[in-house]
Amino acid sequence: MDRSLKLQIYRNMILSRRLEERIAELIKAGQVGGFMHPGVGQEALQCAAIAALRRDDYLLYAHRGVAYWVARGIPLEKVLCDLAGREGGTNRGKGGVMRVVYPELGVLGESGTLGGCFPIATGAGLSIKVKGGDQAVLCFFGDGTSNRGTFHESMNLCAVRKLPVVFLCENNGWAVSMPTERSTAVRDIADRAKGYAVPGKVVDGNDPEQVYDAVVEALKRARSGEGPSLIEAKTYRLWGHWIGDPDSYRSREEVEKHWRHDPIPAFEEKLAKEGVLTDSMRSEIDAEARAKIDRAVEFMQKQPSPRPDSALEDVFA
Amino acid sequence: MDRSLKLQIYRNMILSRRLEERIAELIKAGQVGGFMHPGVGQEALQCAAIAALRRDDYLLYAHRGVAYWVARGIPLEKVLCDLAGREGGTNRGKGGVMRVVYPELGVLGESGTLGGCFPIATGAGLSIKVKGGDQAVLCFFGDGTSNRGTFHESMNLCAVRKLPVVFLCENNGWAVSMPTERSTAVRDIADRAKGYAVPGKVVDGNDPEQVYDAVVEALKRARSGEGPSLIEAKTYRLWGHWIGDPDSYRSREEVEKHWRHDPIPAFEEKLAKEGVLTDSMRSEIDAEARAKIDRAVEFMQKQPSPRPDSALEDVFA
Amino acid sequence: MRTITYAQGIKEALVEEMRRDPTVILYGEDVANFGGIFRITSGLKEEFGENRVFDTPISENAFVGAGVGAALTGLRPVVELQFADFLFTTGDEIVLKAGMWRYGHGGAYKIPLVVRCPSGAAGVGPEHGQCPEAFFMHTPGLKIVSPSNPADAKGLLKAAIRDDNPVLYFEHKLLYAAKGEISDDPDYLVPLGKAAIAREGDALTLVAISAMVPKALAVADRLAKEGHHIEVIDPRSLCPFDRPAIVESVKKTGKIVVAEESYRTLGVGAEIGAMLMEEALEYLDRPLRRVAIPDVPIPTATVLEQFVIPNEEKIYQACRELLA
Amino acid sequence: MRTITYAQGIKEALVEEMRRDPTVILYGEDVANFGGIFRITSGLKEEFGENRVFDTPISENAFVGAGVGAALTGLRPVVELQFADFLFTTGDEIVLKAGMWRYGHGGAYKIPLVVRCPSGAAGVGPEHGQCPEAFFMHTPGLKIVSPSNPADAKGLLKAAIRDDNPVLYFEHKLLYAAKGEISDDPDYLVPLGKAAIAREGDALTLVAISAMVPKALAVADRLAKEGHHIEVIDPRSLCPFDRPAIVESVKKTGKIVVAEESYRTLGVGAEIGAMLMEEALEYLDRPLRRVAIPDVPIPTATVLEQFVIPNEEKIYQACRELLA
Ligand SMILES: Cc1ncc(C[n+]2csc(CCOP(=O)(O)OP(=O)(O)O)c2C)c(N)n1
């Protein structure tokens, strides 16, 4: 990773973190009614993985956080309008913040049922293959979601047809109140790759460089027609499952411990050591992020609600 | 395996083979209308695996052949009446030969959708565990069926809850016209066990002793609360997918080659060498099988059709 | 008599039936350690132990299908889906296995399974906000209940758990906090298949399902003030469906409005309309009115959601039209 | 004009549309090397290559869902299920993904997907013999067609492939060998949403779906000999549903019989009944009659199957009853 890439990832991590903090405030203040699964703690892997994509690749994100959209470059005000169910978002109030969509950048949208993403990603991979392109598909999903049958069917189908799909598991230790070790019978989800004879790799999800390198490698494999890969990024969900989660099912000690591995200060320290990030840059990046968010929130707040009877539109093309 | 067990398995293999030959004749002669997937070539593994069960264990068989029922001891005439849609079968004409059922021997029935068996087997395992018994569940399925999502979900659920289920894959090289190596991205389906941290074992499905030993071991593990196992028995489907299949999708050479590994003569030879089976016993066993089948066919032919309006019964308990 | 909430009614039913019958077990995602995302099952694991109350992986096919397998082999599983919409992820297990396993095997087995399905639009969009009862009402072999108040929530769930057939139990998310009176009888059961006349009247028959019932009762109040005494029928069970209750009412009133949170085409109102056309045509003096979702998925933004979900005003207008 | 079979009609539609548009692809179990278990697609892999015509593993969720993903990204996939019943194994992909992805994302994407579903009772029991159209007719976002003859089979499939929305295409197994005339126009399309008046008449309206249409026409012949000239309507599409065609006919005849291979409760006849009660109540002079499966799964033994499947005699009796 070169300097500018590192900074780009860092900027997106900061912007994502600040945006989620702001969204949490808005929700808690009752200013927007949206339903949000925060991604705090997982921004490193999300931003780094997406940084490895080409503009014409496809993206199936998971339900956790805003970093996917931030990193892919979807305007913040659009994300906020989706959250608030206003005009000016990406889905006309139809899907809320869970269904941010952006065809220009290959952002296909989200399945409300977990695991619904796998077959869709497979289909996007199929399109690429049938048309003979060299794009790829990046599909995020959680540790809990790795237990859906669609994971198995899609991994196998991608493998037998050598479809260019990178499956990226965000193993954050929990699926709502269910710890990974009780939901998932294997220590490393990456080992499931063995059932499909495809590469499976574990990386530290809080280290952007490890994630980036693994995704680059998997994308290369995909583009060259060798088929899918599975990457497991170990990370941790620092906040509750949703904004408002009582989070009563795990110990404060456990959560505290993981705050000490918050990827943002860790990456800052690293970048500082490498001379890539100075203190003043840091404050600048933070201030820039806040200013962007302020402008986006302001935009959102001025946007009207959708026309009520537009509820009847968009069923059929 | 002791002598009597070997002979029991051999007897069941012969009885199964003769019964299918007879069923094929009946179907081709238009005497019964049933829909049958013949198991010719796979009797060794089917009979040997079932021989390892206790009377109070549960069985989920697959759609291929009659050996499951023969080996489990379901009266032949019942199977034939199910095939012919007559009274005197096990399912009152409701389910045909695809849904032979026998509660007294834990034979739970069949799912018409492939892979529907896995969650049912899981549930039977759950029952055993909740009630604290030491029974086990044996669940057969094909190589093609190993690509259904229910396989993955059920393997994982059984593994995390340590349910006493033995999953036995009959890898017969084909799923209708789809060869295993094109449908299934892994060379040994048993390797999929690695995704659930459970034992996965490959055996020669045409060798009853290998199969029996593997199933005994897996059952032992199940009964002692250690959870599920996956066994892959390599075998071959010697006949078409169904009786009437043009079987145009594979070469005659391939089929011929596998006839040379037909498990019946191989087992005969072995038993003869071991002095377990003499020529006269062989003819006797064969004659016995034919006589049994004759009696069962005769019984079936005398049975009436179900009362038409009994179609309205059995929806609710 | 005590006053409890709908959520409490569900919980009491679970606790009482689990105490009564050791073969009743409860599982689903987050039901044990967390007490369920709607907090219905908190404390149950503590009382009944991890063998009978446990959390499952996110594997709806396996755990719903396992409910069928467990029911075939002597348990009475109560399975919680986090949202009723997830029934679609497990269509084979619900429709072909729970619904048809018994029939296909000639009645050899019973399937005493309950699947709890939190339903209803609540700002959560197309895949978390449906009332999909009508899909499954078309399936032979499934019983379906949709309680509208705490007493029915409890009595129907107890009856469902004791029933030897698979029951889809739809609990409307917006009713969890609703309060109502309930008897203290530990055998308080509401029989499956028996409609409630929620309010008697003779001017019009308003059939309302689940969360539409309180709205219907408010409409009935409003219309009473205007001099129209309508009858409100709450079917409670959609299978078995208490056809005579509706037919009898319409023979008296000659007018029918159906309020439901299903999609309009082939919603429950379609069956009611067809049934009346078969059995009570000569009594009908006005057209059928169906107040339902206008055949669009459920949008997320409140203003859109409220446009498509039946509300008091829409029900009122439909009744007024027929009473004119 | 040529005479072809229904199976040929399907095949010709596939071949013509694949020649016309390179984004049309075809896949499913055994469709490529074997030519499909009903032998509809033989030779297609040879003509269009393994990239566009291929066999899939037994993974209905993945390959149906992949159809949605491929449709979102610029292909027009035609996916074959071996039996329509398997739609239930892929409920999420069909109902929530194909049906609602577009809506949930505010219309950002089109989903030009066709799922071919061989339907109908044919001695194959509860999980291989259903006509499950009505389940999906309740789903917003899905188009549904059920051709009854070779010309419609071809014209509707061509129109479905060119449509920008997901279409469930139900092909009745017992119709594959049926013969009929067809135009040679390579753009012979049957528009989705337009019913056919299969036979004109004014004594009674008989709506018949899929394999019921030939039976209905035979009944019409028989009744004509008895002096009753009934109208037979074949909706062809169930979504969009040509409501005016039925309403207009009933305004003329005053009598309606619906013959279908769905389960009776909430079968297509329910929607027709309710619609008529809304829109044509004053024209109805006799009750609705629904000839459908009496809410039981489909049994396997012929004698049982024939007891529950509507046949000519049952349709005839229902008509006679209304004509009496
Ligand atoms: C099929 C399905 N089952 C359950 C849910 C409800 N649900 C939403 S998020 C979630 C937990 C997901 O866990 P994981 O995949 O680990 O992702 P994480 O939330 O940890 O990011 C659950 C159970 C759902 N949306 N879809």
Ligand SMILES: Cc1ncc(C[n+]2csc(CCOP(=O)(O)OP(=O)(O)O)c2C)c(N)n1
């Ligand atoms: C979900 C589902 N998909 C497809 C089918 C149709 N089908 C029946 S048997 C079969 C092949 C099964 O292959 P395999 O599992 O290898 O078993 P084998 O037939 O070889 O014994 C297929 C595709 C089905 N019954 N269910």
Ligand SMILES: [Mg+2]
């Ligand atoms: Mg997680």
Ligand SMILES: [Mg+2]
């Ligand atoms: Mg096979």
